Amino acid sequence: MTTTSSPSDTDLLRQLRSGAADAFAALYRRHQGPLYRFALLRCGSAGTAADVVQETFMGLLTGRFAYDPLRGQLQHFLFGVARNLVLKQEAPQRQAALPANGDDDEDEPDVAASGACPLARLLEHEAAEEVRRALALLAPHYRDVVILYEMHDLSYAEIAAICQVDIGTVRSRLSRGRAALAQRLAGWRSASTV
Amino acid sequence: MDTNERDPLFDPLRADLARMDTPRGVEKELMQAFARHFPRKRPWYRALPARAWALAGALAAAGLACALLVAHLDPGAREAGAGALMTRGDDGGLFIALEPIERIAREPAPRMVATEVSRTSLATLGVPLTPENAGDSVRAEMLVAADGQPLALRLSSFN
Numbered sequence: 001m002t003t004t005s006s007p008s009d010t011d012l013l014r015q016l017r018s019g020a021a022d023a024f025a026a027l028y029r030r031h032q033g034p035l036y037r038f039a040l041l042r043c044g045s046a047g048t049a050a051d052v053v054q055e056t057f058m059g060l061l062t063g064r065f066a067y068d069p070l071r072g073q074l075q076h077f078l079f080g081v082a083r084n085l086v087l088k089q090e091a092p093q094r095q096a097a098l099p100a101n102g103d104d105d106e107d108e109p110d111v112a113a114s115g116a117c118p119l120a121r122l123l124e125h126e127a128a129e130e131v132r133r134a135l136a137l138l139a140p141h142y143r144d145v146v147i148l149y150e151m152h153d154l155s156y157a158e159i160a161a162i163c164q165v166d167i168g169t170v171r172s173r174l175s176r177g178r179a180a181l182a183q184r185l186a187g188w189r190s191a192s193t194v
Numbered sequence: 195m196d197t198n199e200r201d202p203l204f205d206p207l208r209a210d211l212a213r214m215d216t217p218r219g220v221e222k223e224l225m226q227a228f229a230r231h232f233p234r235k236r237p238w239y240r241a242l243p244a245r246a247w248a249l250a251g252a253l254a255a256a257g258l259a260c261a262l263l264v265a266h267l268d269p270g271a272r273e274a275g276a277g278a279l280m281t282r283g284d285d286g287g288l289f290i291a292l293e294p295i296e297r298i299a300r301e302p303a304p305r306m307v308a309t310e311v312s313r314t315s316l317a318t319l320g321v322p323l324t325p326e327n328a329g330d331s332v333r334a335e336m337l338v339a340a341d342g343q344p345l346a347l348r349l350s351s352f353n
Contacts, residue, residue: 019232021225028221036216041207046217053216057224061231128206135207150204151211178201185203 009074013067016060028057031075034152035082041147043086044136052089056081072161076154080162083144090140134184142177149174280320288349290319303340310334311347319347 007015007026015023032053039049056078059065067077135143141163148159149170156170163170279291291298298304310331317323337346 021228021232024228025221025225028224032216032221033214037211037214040214041211050217050220054220054223058227061224061228128210131204131207150200151208153200181203 010069013069013074024061027060027074031078032057034075035078038079038147038152039082039086041132041135041151042083042140042143043089048086048089052082052085055085072158076158076162079148079152079154080164083162087140130185131181134181137184138177138180142173142180145170145173146177146181288321290316290321290347290349291345292319292347293343293345298337298345301339301345304337304345305340307336307338308333309336311349316349321349 007023009027009030012023012027012030016027035056036049036053039052040046043049043052056065059081060067060078065077065081067074071077135146138146144163145159148154148162149156154162156167156174159170159174160167165173279295281289311334312331313321313323313327313329316332332349335348335350336344337348339345
């Protein structure tokens, strides 16, 4: 019996740079799902998430975002690019809505993500929707860490590399983010049972 | 170290999101961008415009017409030969120049010598040879220069 292994990301990238469309398509299909789901939870808009995925892969194609295999996995690099693109899109709203607050203020809601959200229509499951809403109310730097850890099974070190912070910061943000989520969900559930 | 387990609170959200992928239009747009970024190299013959092909075809046709015209105007000339000029005379005999025509014309005192030549040696001059006549000899008249150098050969009984 013969087994065939799929080519590595590095092999596909090499082929991409020599003009192989199949390699680009394979890379896209391999990574678009997690990237889209991350962007979707992170910004709360399906359209923006699709734009982020498109811009990320466009940057990979054109070399605008240069990936160095020696500095980690391609998927983590793509998460980092997507996160930066989301932050860039949120910057004007953040400036207007959140003036001069501390970096780790867990209670500041993210205005862009907590508004009327198309994702809400997509999620059928009530419990999932509750978690999503609670997640959307987390400050962006907590949300990044919680999403990457809980939804994408990444390690502290991987999240630290993506978010460009140290591991201790990842650990504290995750802890505070989880606590804030639990508090909010407990509040909603007690209110709904009264 | 990551010692914490993933929170089961997120299980429903994981299940819901697992079905979600980027809209199909994004892949289409990316592949179109890829095609623009890496345009396919056309083979050289496809890169030539139709006008160039038409010109090349016209030149080839003209060349072929010239070759056919020359052959038609001088049918007896250059039947064959390994560097020898061979012409067929009115009597059906074959004249084979062994030296350039200018050299033969310059010879002040040529003489004719009757001889017999084997067909196998004539074959090296381009005279057709078949298995049936390979052992035969042909009567010939050889034009010889004053110093004894053969200049030309005439095969009077050749057929």
